Amino acid sequence: MSFINLREKIVQVKIVYYGPGRGGKTTNLEYINRRFNKQIHSEMVSLKTHGDRTLFFDFLPFDMGKIKGYELKIQLYTVPGQVKYNATRKLVLKGVDGIVFVADAQEAMREKNIRSLNQLHENLKTYKESIFRIPLVLQYNKVDLRNQGIPILPPAVLEKDLNSRLKVPSFEASALTGYNVPDTLKKIISSTVVSIQKKLL
Amino acid sequence: MNYGVVSQEQLERIDEILSKNLIDIGTDCVIIIDMAGNIITAKDNGTSKYDVYSFAALAAGNFATVDAMAKLVGEQEFSLLFHKGTDCNIHFSKIDDELLLITMFGKNISLGFLRLNVVKTIDEIRELWGKK
DSSP: OOEEETTTTEEEEEEEEEOSTTSSHHHHHHHHHHHTGGGOOSOOEEEEOTTSOEEEEEEEEEEEEEETTEEEEEEEEEOOOSGGGHHHHHHHHTTOOEEEEEEEOBGGGHHHHHHHHHHHHHHHHHTTOOTTTSOEEEEEEOGGGGGGTOOBOOHHHHHHHHHTTTOOOEEEOBTTTTBTHHHHHHHHHHHHHHHHHHHHO | OOOSEEOHHHHHHHHHHHIIIIITTTOSEEEEEETTSOEEEEEEOSSOOOOHHHHHHHHHHHHHHHHHHHHHTTOSOOOEEEEOOSSOEEEEEESSSSEEEEEEEOTTSOHHHHHHHHHHHHHHHHHHHHHO
16 A cells, blocks of 8 residues: 655655566566666665566656645556566565556566466465556557567457456556656556545545 | 545654654654655655665555565554664554654664564554544
8 A cells, every 4th residue: 555654745656567477567567767867766676586587676766846736756666577486476466556568568478477477366365456446557568579570469359368357457558668668667656646535536 | 544645644643753752762764654655754864865765666566565474474454664784774663554663773773672663653643543
């Protein structure tokens, strides 16, 4: 849950990028770190294995300026995507306010996306949260691979697989080139802030 | 306990407790965080500057990992953690299930003395929450 400091007028919001392994969660954060470096006052923290895979999480604090006199501090996290690291994924989800589900749009990854989303649903339940209630945005990443002749799932299929019941905002994106990365971020921040306001008022 | 929103008065009281019991005895920096990695409050001695937001995220992760390890060996929890460095040491102690007190200190304070003060601080903070 978000933490609100009434004295210093700071709201801390936790947003987690979740999704299957090698899907581009860390790449999303790296792009945001490069593109918005004026709003980021500290180094991105990455806990990686030697093979450059996320071991625990990446962390990027991000200043959004003020809303109604309150300074908004967005804390972006990623989870490790590899199947074996579910215990760590659960730990990172603790206290989450909003989630970006980064799906890998390659045809070969279709099943892994669905499994990962189902596991997110289960993991949230352990914190008495619901995937249907928490602010969530879907990102269909790696659409740039289409130009290289790699089979990419059409948006309609991805929507049917992942979003037919959730009905949340979704974006085709390319974390590598940055296409729709800022839009995904803006959408999840706005949904999360609206949800926090609703909870408080 | 509703820790999601802490009143200004409560924060000021907590800051007083931290200053009196920990900063004044010579620690460098004291932070209270929740287990999600949010900072509740941070105080320093005026000369040490740390990136407290990244620190809080890592500390929450660290503590959660240790908690999971405790369960694996059949312990309910490991309620405190201590990291020893050459010039800087870090002491972590649980206030309750949701909050963690982190103290950074140098060579000039003994661990035993610090622990006594941490226990006192935690008692006082718990009492403050209890009054709510």
